[in-house]
């Protein structure tokens with residue numbers, strides 16, 4: 051497993067490490083510090099289709115994770131490592147969307163914000179369904195580095 055991201059408990063004595071192998075299988079490892087040494091918990095021998103799916107599974111056994119992803123929200127953390135496209139909001143996306151981070155409304159109407167960064171988000175519930183998720187330009191620029199976001203180059 052190649053480490054992609056690590057989330058630490060605020061007390062620094064517990065951590066969850068997420069990674070991906072060469073075939074794109076995601077997994078995670080939970081470790082606890084006991085007498086100054088890190089002990090890995092026997093890992094659930096599971097692999098996941100995405101970072102978000104591994105994250106959601108880890109959260110079901112390590113509840114503190116959802117509160118340890120500050121300063122951004124859990125919904126933003128689910129998009130870590132995603133590739134985005136800069137787009138103008140239009141009817142093909144529906145009537146309107148909101149920035150996942152600050153909830154700013156994006157529509158095609160002239161008097162509102164109408165451009166932002168969009169990515170396809172596969173719901174991590176195993177249903178196979180997906181949705182477009184939007185991040186406004188301001189949030190994108192502020193969070194890009196922290197969340198390992200990339201921008202899809204035009205063809």
Ligand SMILES: [Zn+2]
Pocket residue numbers: 149150151152153154185186187188189190
């Ligand atoms: Zn925003």
